[in-house]
Amino acid sequence: SAVISQKPSRDICQRGTSLTIQCQVDSQVTMMFWYRQQPGQSLTLIATANQGSEATYESGFVIDKFPISRPNLTFSTLTVSNMSPEDSSIYLCSGMNTGELFFGEGSRLTVL
Amino acid sequence: TQLLEQSPQFLSIQEGENLTVYCNSSSVFSSLQWYRQEPGEGPVLLVTVVTGGEVKKLKRLTFQFGDARKDSSLHITAAQPGDTGLYLCAGETSYDKVIFGPGTSLSVIP
Numbered sequence: 297s298a299v300i301s302q303k304p305s306r307d308i309c310q311r312g313t314s315l316t317i318q319c320q321v322d323s324q325v326t327m328m329f330w331y332r333q334q335p336g337q338s339l340t341l342i343a344t345a346n347q348g349s350e351a352t353y354e355s356g357f358v359i360d361k362f363p364i365s366r367p368n369l370t371f372s373t374l375t376v377s378n379m380s381p382e383d384s385s386i387y388l389c390s391g392m393n394t395g396e397l398f399f400g401e402g403s404r405l406t407v408l
Numbered sequence: 409t410q411l412l413e414q415s416p417q418f419l420s421i422q423e424g425e426n427l428t429v430y431c432n433s434s435s436v437f438s439s440l441q442w443y444r445q446e447p448g449e450g451p452v453l454l455v456t457v458v459t460g461g462e463v464k465k466l467k468r469l470t471f472q473f474g475d476a477r478k479d480s481s482l483h484i485t486a487a488q489p490g491d492t493g494l495y496l497c498a499g500e501t502s503y504d505k506v507i508f509g510p511g512t513s514l515s516v517i518p
Contacts, residue, residue, distance in 0.1 A: 326504075395500055397441070399452075
């Protein structure tokens with residue numbers, strides 16, 4: 297199994313600012329994904345982070361709002377741009393090997 | 409759009425009782441997975457079922473994949489307080505993405 301570390305683990309941000317979340321995996325994974333989760337609810341896939349190319353976004357998520365980078369097989373970043381209170385959520389990075397997903401503990405973001 | 413449904417959404421039972429959680433979809437998935445998530449942590453994979461009709465057991469947990477590979481169930485025998493958590497079914501699509509059901513929040517009361 298892979299161990300995934302995210303930072304920051306939590307942050308409180310002002311409306312209109314941007315925050316970048318970093319995700320580091322301790323071993324190479326074939327796929328990396330970013331999910332969003334409201335407390336007590338399920339996970340919604342934001343995008344697939346593709347190494348060396350633009351991420352593949354799900355319906356309802358756009359690159360201008362959630363730019364994603366993946367410069368190598370073990371690292372990815374998600375930026376939440378021009379934040380509003382509606383962006384308050386838990387953002388989870390995950391890695392996949394042979395169909396199994398591994399998650400970090402998530403980044404809890406509160407936008408005031 | 410492939411969607412997963414789960415029932416029940418919430419479940420509160422006494423320690424020692426049995427329970428079943430259901431996961432249904434109108435679509436076929438390459439595999440179905442069950443995850444358990446505790447507060448403040450990411451989901452942790454419990455099991456992956458791939459073959460229609462497949463049954464897997466993990467101690468007191470029994471997982472079943474429907475013959476048509478569109479539905480699955482999780483049965484817990486003699487539930488314990490440590491089983492408390494959010495149980496999520498997830499389907500792997502043909503595009504190597506994993507989408508999640510809405511989850512079942514289980515509370516086991518001592």
